[in-house]
Amino acid sequence: MHFTSEQRLDDGVVEREFALGEIPGILWMPASASASAPVPLILLGLPPLGLRRMHPRLADRARHAAASGYASATIELPGSGDRPRMPVVDQARADLRRALEAGEPVGDEIVDALVLPLVDKAVPEWQATLDALLALPEIGGPVGYSGGVISIGVRLARVEPRIAAAVLFAGSFVPRVMFDEARQVAIPLHVLLQWDDEGNDRQAALGLFDAFGSKEKSLHANMGGHTGVPQFAGDVADQFFTRHLS
Amino acid sequence: MHFTSEQRLDDGVVEREFALGEIPGILWMPASASASAPVPLILLGLPPLGLRRMHPRLADRARHAAASGYASATIELPGSGDRPRMPVVDQARADLRRALEAGEPVGDEIVDALVLPLVDKAVPEWQATLDALLALPEIGGPVGYSGGVISIGVRLARVEPRIAAAVLFAGSFVPRVMFDEARQVAIPLHVLLQWDDEGNDRQAALGLFDAFGSKEKSLHANMGGHTGVPQFAGDVADQFFTRHLS
Numbered sequence: 001m002h003f004t005s006e007q008r009l010d011d012g013v014v015e016r017e018f019a020l021g022e023i024p025g026i027l028w029m030p031a032s033a034s035a036s037a038p039v040p041l042i043l044l045g046l047p048p049l050g051l052r053r054m055h056p057r058l059a060d061r062a063r064h065a066a067a068s069g070y071a072s073a074t075i076e077l078p079g080s081g082d083r084p085r086m087p088v089v090d091q092a093r094a095d096l097r098r099a100l101e102a103g104e105p106v107g108d109e110i111v112d113a114l115v116l117p118l119v120d121k122a123v124p125e126w127q128a129t130l131d132a133l134l135a136l137p138e139i140g141g142p143v144g145y146s147g148g149v150i151s152i153g154v155r156l157a158r159v160e161p162r163i164a165a166a167v168l169f170a171g172s173f174v175p176r177v178m179f180d181e182a183r184q185v186a187i188p189l190h191v192l193l194q195w196d197d198e199g200n201d202r203q204a205a206l207g208l209f210d211a212f213g214s215k216e217k218s219l220h221a222n223m224g225g226h227t228g229v230p231q232f233a234g235d236v237a238d239q240f241f242t243r244h245l246s
Numbered sequence: 247m248h249f250t251s252e253q254r255l256d257d258g259v260v261e262r263e264f265a266l267g268e269i270p271g272i273l274w275m276p277a278s279a280s281a282s283a284p285v286p287l288i289l290l291g292l293p294p295l296g297l298r299r300m301h302p303r304l305a306d307r308a309r310h311a312a313a314s315g316y317a318s319a320t321i322e323l324p325g326s327g328d329r330p331r332m333p334v335v336d337q338a339r340a341d342l343r344r345a346l347e348a349g350e351p352v353g354d355e356i357v358d359a360l361v362l363p364l365v366d367k368a369v370p371e372w373q374a375t376l377d378a379l380l381a382l383p384e385i386g387g388p389v390g391y392s393g394g395v396i397s398i399g400v401r402l403a404r405v406e407p408r409i410a411a412a413v414l415f416a417g418s419f420v421p422r423v424m425f426d427e428a429r430q431v432a433i434p435l436h437v438l439l440q441w442d443d444e445g446n447d448r449q450a451a452l453g454l455f456d457a458f459g460s461k462e463k464s465l466h467a468n469m470g471g472h473t474g475v476p477q478f479a480g481d482v483a484d485q486f487f488t489r490h491l492s
Contacts, residue, residue, distance in 0.1 A: 221465035236482050
């Protein structure tokens with residue numbers, strides 16, 4: 001991991017761009033962090049829209065995390081932004097668009113091809129990022145994961161023991177196999193669901209929540225579209241991390 | 247309304263028993279309340295288990311409300327405690343028990359007979375109680391409603407314009423007509439659902455949440471049985487009232 005730029009935001013948060021091999025990422029560090037007072041870390045998951053496009057919303061979440069005393073970090077998803085395309089996923093996205101426009105049901109094979117290659121590639125990248133970040137003296141853990149493609153969050157929660165708690169955003173197109181993986185998740189979960197999200201299959205989201213094996217899991221459903229998570233719901237998610245990362 | 251007893255609890259909250267005609271009730275007032283600084287009010291709904299039996303849990307909720315600066319009050323449900331029985335409801339409860347023991351589906355006529363007479367009688371009683379409470383100089387409003395039989399909460403939220411916001415506990419056996427009433431509810435709602443509550447029909451609870459007409463409504467589902475609402479979920483409900491009653 002090498003850092004490529006650094007700037008201090010007006011609230012004292014330091015935003016550092018980095019590259020982990022060919023993967024670009026961003027680390028946000030609260031002013032309070034130091035080698036003698038290392039801070040917890042929140043991994044900020046991304047939708048497949050590209051880091052640059054998501055930057056304002058990410059920086060907002062990072063500032064929120066910093067206000068609670070946490071570092072946060074994100075990396076570009078495989079196939080997004082300037083990273084090499086993933087032809088299988090691109091093909092699946094085209095098939096998906098065609099099916100939706102034709103009003104046809106979206107078959108399992110489309111959903112699997114759209115999501116699983118991304119999960120298979122992104123999860124080890126997140127783990128390598130975590131190795132690098134936890135080697136920094138200012139970061140001590142515990143580690144939380146928040147948002148992004150929900151199937152990536154499910155896989156990470158299942159396989160990565162350094163993640164202590166996760167906030168997941170219910171989103172559509174979850175491969176069937178992820179429901180089995182969800183049963184093996186044991187960490188505390190806070191699941192956000194936008195009840196009237198046009199792009200979301202509500203029953204699938206409720207089914208996935210039901211499947212999680214975690215003894216502590218909460219579902220928070222709110223009104224408003226996909227990006228309309230109300231401020232108070234964000235505050236409640238912050239409190240969830242405060243309970244589990246402090 | 248006349249007060250029949252008064253005691254000061256150790257945190258300065260004053261607990262006053264009262265009778266409104268033949269209806270017994272309790273009012274809890276925070277130490278801070280006075281005629282020159284009247285406080286908001288939370289109506290604490292009851293399950294049909296009797297005021298005396300519910301007293302410890304109610305006092306706990308009342309202390310919580312008082313800590314946020316709110317008065318709170320409750321009244322005995324029709325047919326509960328020392329109040330005259332409601333033969334129709336008792337008969338429906340016996341029919342319900344018989345159906346459940348026989349493993350038979352619970353028919354609409356049983357649910358209607360179990361719940362609707364209670365709603366029809368309890369809601370005007372709550373409104374009369376509200377008249378009396380709001381006439382006290384130490385109580386100024388706004389008014390919230392919290393808990394108890396969910397159908398009573400739905401009807402109150404629909405018909406009583408002085409109720410500004412409500413916390414509802416999803417419970418089973420909701421008459422079909424209440425789904426229509428739910429569509430006419432417009433106030434902010436915070437709905438608690440115990441996901442694995444053995445005595446609760448989860449799909450009915452989700453359907454009722456979906457039906458509410460309110461622009462702001464949140465569903466908070468947690469693990470644990472019927473009475474196992476986690477402490478953090480109570481805190482989030484407190485924050486909901488803080489947003490809407492302050």
